[in-house]
Amino acid sequence: MINDEISDNMRLHGVLTKEKYVKHLSVDCTIFSVQDARLKVLLLNWQDVEYWSLPGGFVKEDEDLDEAARRILYERTYLDNIFLEQFHTFGKVDRTSLKLSKDFLKARNLTFPDDHWLFERFISAGYCSLVDYTQISVFPRYNNESGKWFDLDKLPKLAFDHKEIVKKGSEYIRKNIDTQIAASNLLPEKFTMNELQSVYEAVLGENFRRNNFQRKILAMNFLERLEKLYDGSANKAPYLYRFRDVR
CATH class of the missing domain: 1.10.10.10 (Winged helix-like DNA-binding domain superfamily/Winged helix DNA-binding domain)
Structure with a gap:
């Protein structure tokens, strides 16, 4: 198990070092569901990191943005073939943090120099979906992540501007509730x-x-x-x- 995790981290380090991704562009997914008659959002947490985060990632140079969102969501949650919509673009200058970015990478035993593109400014495309929470039973092992559903009024500490993304995502879901519920399999x-x-x-x-x-x-x-x-x-x-x- 330990050797497998080391191998996965080395693979990820190699991929990021080759810079196959579009710089300064990322995707964050707000995935909502209904449990106990309440709207909840799915958040992920890496071991030894205090903050929780949304399922997110980077866009490859040879893929469309919607395609990247679907791939990223599957890689982080195994969710596939769901109704996923882009709802907002997040681009505040101070939306990311060098220290927190390093903490997330440290949890994966990854280190990069301060001038690496990972630590530069990022603009994120927000995607959202309303799903049946029973669609998620396990998470990809190599991510070393745990996932949990949270009430919107009982969120834990969130990384970067993810609290704002959750807020705008929930507003979009409610505004477009008719389409979202019809496509959600709830x-x-x-x-x-x-x-x-x-x-x-x-x-x-x-x-x-x-x-x-x-x-x-x-x-x-x-x-x-x-x-x-x-x-x-x-x-x-x-x-x-x-x-x-x-x-």
Whole structure:
């Protein structure tokens, strides 16, 4: 195991030294999910580093930005084939930190001179997605990272400007909730209006009157009404629905 980790670190050092990446450009992914009726965000932590961070990485010279975001997310989380959208560009002059960057590299047994491109100014493209948290059960071993879902109002110490990225990412998810929920796989293929309402309430953090919610959703015409759900109870059987293709 130790030899494997050393080999992985040597491989990463070699890749970064060859400078195969676009300088000054990175990608950060805000991945949200619903757990216990609350919206949560996925954060990663390297052993021996105090700060948590978003899944992120660098863009290769021969790949499109969207392609880089998908690759980076898979390398950090094993998440694949999800609905991933670019939502904002982060470019404040002081958004990164030399010391913190070195701490992250030190956790991987990597060192570079102070004038290396890794420590220069970076502009980051923010991507976001709303996913079913059960899609993530393990993390790539060579990253030596742990991952955890956090409530948005109970975030740990975050690296760089990642707190701002989480904030803007959550705002984007809520603003585009209809498309995000339809593409998130948070619901089964067929679901009731009550199940859909529960997800909306968790993401938006507010409650809705059942009749008002149903009227608003049906007026948007992105649901297909199916058969009724008969479960043998005395209650009136609700209709089942499924999403039309919104991607």
